[in-house]
Amino acid sequence: MNVTRTAAIYKKIQQTICSSLEEADGSGRFSEDAWEKEIGSGLTCVMQNGSIIEKAGVNFSCVRGSFTENMAKLLGEDATSFAATGISSIIHSGNPFVPTIHMNVRYFNLDNGSSWFGGGIDLTPTYINPDEAQLFHQTLKDICDRYDITWYPEWKNWADDYFYLPHRHETRGIGGIFFDRIQPANENDFEKMLNLTSDLARAYPQIYGNLMKDNGQKPFTEAQKKWQKIRRGRYVEFNLIHDRGTKFGLESDGNIESILVSLPAEVEWVYQYQPEPDSPEAQTQELLKKGIEWV
Amino acid sequence: MNVTRTAAIYKKIQQTICSSLEEADGSGRFSEDAWEKEIGSGLTCVMQNGSIIEKAGVNFSCVRGSFTENMAKLLGEDATSFAATGISSIIHSGNPFVPTIHMNVRYFNLDNGSSWFGGGIDLTPTYINPDEAQLFHQTLKDICDRYDITWYPEWKNWADDYFYLPHRHETRGIGGIFFDRIQPANENDFEKMLNLTSDLARAYPQIYGNLMKDNGQKPFTEAQKKWQKIRRGRYVEFNLIHDRGTKFGLESDGNIESILVSLPAEVEWVYQYQPEPDSPEAQTQELLKKGIEWV
Numbered sequence: 001m002n003v004t005r006t007a008a009i010y011k012k013i014q015q016t017i018c019s020s021l022e023e024a025d026g027s028g029r030f031s032e033d034a035w036e037k038e039i040g041s042g043l044t045c046v047m048q049n050g051s052i053i054e055k056a057g058v059n060f061s062c063v064r065g066s067f068t069e070n071m072a073k074l075l076g077e078d079a080t081s082f083a084a085t086g087i088s089s090i091i092h093s094g095n096p097f098v099p100t101i102h103m104n105v106r107y108f109n110l111d112n113g114s115s116w117f118g119g120g121i122d123l124t125p126t127y128i129n130p131d132e133a134q135l136f137h138q139t140l141k142d143i144c145d146r147y148d149i150t151w152y153p154e155w156k157n158w159a160d161d162y163f164y165l166p167h168r169h170e171t172r173g174i175g176g177i178f179f180d181r182i183q184p185a186n187e188n189d190f191e192k193m194l195n196l197t198s199d200l201a202r203a204y205p206q207i208y209g210n211l212m213k214d215n216g217q218k219p220f221t222e223a224q225k226k227w228q229k230i231r232r233g234r235y236v237e238f239n240l241i242h243d244r245g246t247k248f249g250l251e252s253d254g255n256i257e258s259i260l261v262s263l264p265a266e267v268e269w270v271y272q273y274q275p276e277p278d279s280p281e282a283q284t285q286e287l288l289k290k291g292i293e294w295v
Numbered sequence: 296m297n298v299t300r301t302a303a304i305y306k307k308i309q310q311t312i313c314s315s316l317e318e319a320d321g322s323g324r325f326s327e328d329a330w331e332k333e334i335g336s337g338l339t340c341v342m343q344n345g346s347i348i349e350k351a352g353v354n355f356s357c358v359r360g361s362f363t364e365n366m367a368k369l370l371g372e373d374a375t376s377f378a379a380t381g382i383s384s385i386i387h388s389g390n391p392f393v394p395t396i397h398m399n400v401r402y403f404n405l406d407n408g409s410s411w412f413g414g415g416i417d418l419t420p421t422y423i424n425p426d427e428a429q430l431f432h433q434t435l436k437d438i439c440d441r442y443d444i445t446w447y448p449e450w451k452n453w454a455d456d457y458f459y460l461p462h463r464h465e466t467r468g469i470g471g472i473f474f475d476r477i478q479p480a481n482e483n484d485f486e487k488m489l490n491l492t493s494d495l496a497r498a499y500p501q502i503y504g505n506l507m508k509d510n511g512q513k514p515f516t517e518a519q520k521k522w523q524k525i526r527r528g529r530y531v532e533f534n535l536i537h538d539r540g541t542k543f544g545l546e547s548d549g550n551i552e553s554i555l556v557s558l559p560a561e562v563e564w565v566y567q568y569q570p571e572p573d574s575p576e577a578q579t580q581e582l583l584k585k586g587i588e589w590v
Contacts, residue, residue, distance in 0.1 A: 229561075236531060236562075264564065265563055265565065266561070269555065271341045
């Protein structure tokens with residue numbers, strides 16, 4: 001019941017996200033692929049080669065199925081079936097001065113009585129601009145504070161820990177918020193989380209629209225583009241090695257093109273690439289660490 | 296004792312591989328990075344931007360350390376310490392008509408008495424040429440047959456199973472041979488496996504030298520280059536999601552640049568890319584399946 005209602009709300013927000021992003025980009029248009037598998041159905045909206053957006057995926061899905069042994073291991077829950085709905089989105093820009101952004105909201109329901117919300121928004125700039133990072137975190141804090149002032153600080157740290165590449169000893173970007181397994185204790189709690197996740201998902205295209213407006217027309221060099229492609233390599237490493245959503249998708253035999261639409265278009269790996277000391281690239285590298293209080 | 300001797304032989308072969316590949320490429324040169332960590336030492340030889348070879352890594356390492364819980368899980372063995380030596384190599388060519396190749400030989404020793412050899416060679420063409428595939432498999436079969444005629448058919452199937460991307464329902468390339476946990480029963484057996492793995496590692500630059508000679512000067516279009524980058528995306532997916540060597544390396548806090556030198560330089564992900572029906576790209580896609588008897 002709650003899954004069906006949440007799914008209906010999330011699905012409408014998906015449409016809002018896509019139309020806002022189309023308007024902000026100007027020329028790029030989303031293609032829509034509705035998919036249906038045994039496990040459920042979804043709508044994958046993808047924009048490729050817009051004027052500023054190089055590749056964006058906005059996935060909605062509503063799935064239900066039997067709870068496999070591997071899911072049990074991943075989630076540490078004992079159940080026989082699950083139902084889940086969510087929106088998951090990533091936007092990569094062709095311009096290295098427009099960051100990569102990721103947003104996800106989801107509601108999960110198990111037949112053992114457990115149910116929870118999860119999600120977050122995080123930002124991965126090719127070049128970290130501290131003012132922009134501050135504004136981004138402030139926006140997330142404002143949304144969280146409307147519901148519970150303990151959430152932003154907690155979920156900000158959670159994002160630092162989650163969006164981390166241990167093998168590189170660096171964060172994926174400047175973080176944001178991440179939360180998982182937030183179990184509503186009652187119907188009131190449920191409404192609160194449904195509203196919070198909806199607010200976050202609605203704020204997402206606004207945040208990105210501003211980033212596009214501020215940076216989308218900035219000229220860039222070949223060397224800056226190369227740095228972007230190298231940073232994107234780290235993004236791929238994170239998504240394929242660590243990201244739980246990707247793992248869960250691969251595990252549950254989801255729609256592979258939807259799952260991997262998160263991967264950027266053009267990526268590069270250079271052996272032992274080191275930015276020039278004191279360069280803007282080195283300054284960004286310096287800031288890829290946990291625990292920076294942007295707000 | 297056996298690890299030290301095997302390491303000395305493998306290390307010499309690494310030099311042979313590098314000098315053969317430099318000669319075959321013409322202008323490309325390997326840089327050498329010797330590394331030492333608590334876990335052991337190694338020599339990572341990397342060529343970038345040769346005349347035909349775009350990126351090649353030839354890694355030698357000899358490591359020993361305590362056997363972690365995760366290693367125990369990965370290997371299904373109960374031990375407290377391990378020693379291991381091996382050569383691992385991948386070559387990516389800039390020319391889409393020169394395949395990507397991978398070779399690995401390794402010897403593993405646990406303090407619970409277990410020890411084994413593993414390894415293999417496999418080929419991943421951007422465009423599959425059946426004559427070339429046949430010759431490649433014949434070469435591997437000839438080497439195996441000198442030691443045991445049951446090995447090639449067994450290890451060929453093993454490669455089909457191992458170099459497989461379940462989420463894409465396709466093989467990585469045309470396979471080759473793969474073997475693991477071959478436990479020598481006695482000193483004679485050990486010599487046999489040491490010789491076989493050495494033969495494979497020595498044949499490797501010869502095989503690739505011929506592929507470079509035959510295809511390295513072929514002209515190619517932008518569209519063919521794009522297909523190569525998309526195919527490389529699958530290579531990245533395999534290495535980061537499935538490859539046991541990569542997982543083991545990440546797990547054992549090995550040298551991250553050496554571990555990920557296997558990733559190709561320029562890669563591309565395109566949402567729902569489909570080759571034109573009956574095109575050479577579609578023909579290659581058709582052949583990315585298990586069970587093709589090339590010999």
